[in-house]
Amino acid sequence: MKSLAVFFLLNLAAAAGAQQVKYAPADGALAVPLSTDNSYFRSPAHPAYDYWNLSSFYAAQKNDYSCTSASAAMALNALLNSRRQRGDQDENITEDALTEKISKLKWKELTSEAGLDGRHGLTLAQLAAGLKEAAAAYGAAGAAVTAVEVSSRTGLALENFRKALSSNERDPRDVMLLHFAQDALTGAPGGPSPHVSPVGAYDEKTRRVLVLDVDRRWYEPYWAADVQVFKAMAVKTKNFGHGGYAVIKAAR
Template sequence: MNASQRAAGPVLSLLAGLAALAASGMAAGAEETPLPKLGPDAVSLTADHGYMARAEAPDYWAFSGFVKPQVTGSACSVAAVTAAVNGLRGLPALAEEPVLTQPALLELVGDAEWARLSADEGDGVTFAQLERYARAALDAAGLAEARLDSFHPGDSSEAQLATLRTMLTENEASAEDVLLVYFNQGVVTGDWDGPHVSLIGAYDAAGDSVLVLEVDQEWYVPYWTTAPVLLEAMVKPTSAEHGPLEGETGGLVRIRR
């Protein structure tokens, strides 16, 4: 190594070190880039409300006013079932009659397991538990004659997609029924990867768009997604980080008066 190379050595090392620091800083910056509120597969109702102006959207008007924020981070099933019960019963006729709240519904049903699963840091419910607790809520709230059935797809095939579209179309025809949806929220919103429950608010068959009436209102307002994306969100198995819910998949629970 000659003298000029010796002199250049420390300089080159310094430059290389600065370049490495800059690269690591850029990588860290890239990792910390905030995500948009909604990913490419969801559009907020505030940004796209044209369907409401041209369609009757009976479920939206019957149920959206009763969709309230879930009272804990694990109470999405309670919030969704409470909204469904209130929408089916309608606004109480008398001033002295309260609108059913989530704590009041839990007390009315009297199921300690549902209360525990829905409490702060609770595990949340499985799809089968959602079916069971929805039935119990209907019976306890004076809707024992309401019928309940479900759609629990095993895959995202065209046959399952056709069934989903049929149920959405039937549901959109009147406010005599309501759909609870159990799905992986992150597949739709592009953020949190975990199971979630909300209500279906409308279905625009021409655009194959489904309106989700979110109970996770700390983070979201109602949003549209497509039927194929919603189906993918239903069939995605829950990851291991969610403990007892690992492997759980979702679907629709339909309640009909």
């Protein structure tokens, strides 16, 4: 009887110590960390402009609510500061500096720990407006910003998303930001968790998206099936509605 009791207690301890794996299956799909699968970047057939431009300025969001400003800072650094000669006095764009320059949108307040009127974070439409204003504030008033809300999971909408990913992968002058439910990609419990991060690359052959997740406290970059990213963007929440994607493109 004593040995049975000990066995029971050991099983309880093991169960209590068990943890859900990181990048758990989500809706049958599994995200793959870049550290375990990086062959895409070792092929000369893949210039991967966005990956190299963005990774040079890969930043972690400073708190649980500032994924939008961290992602925007990465995008503007990639477009305005990468692949050019810079002066010693030129600073990188940070999320704090970026939000200080924005007046039409309460970006600083919405991404603070305190929030604004009980709210945190930006909707897709607010993100697009903020990107446009931020680009102008940093001297790129000619930058174009487009946003596409994924409000229905139709075949046409998925095909348009894939076309946008392919175009983005080939063009070093634009960056795509995803507005999505993070848990729908990582399998983390407790969702839905609206989130924003840049697209680092798109492998058209395998139809996988590299998400440069700014939630660096918990994640590294990871690959996710484009259809799963599409589903994650279509998730609707009370405060943010549907997600989608925003593309910011520098003027020629």
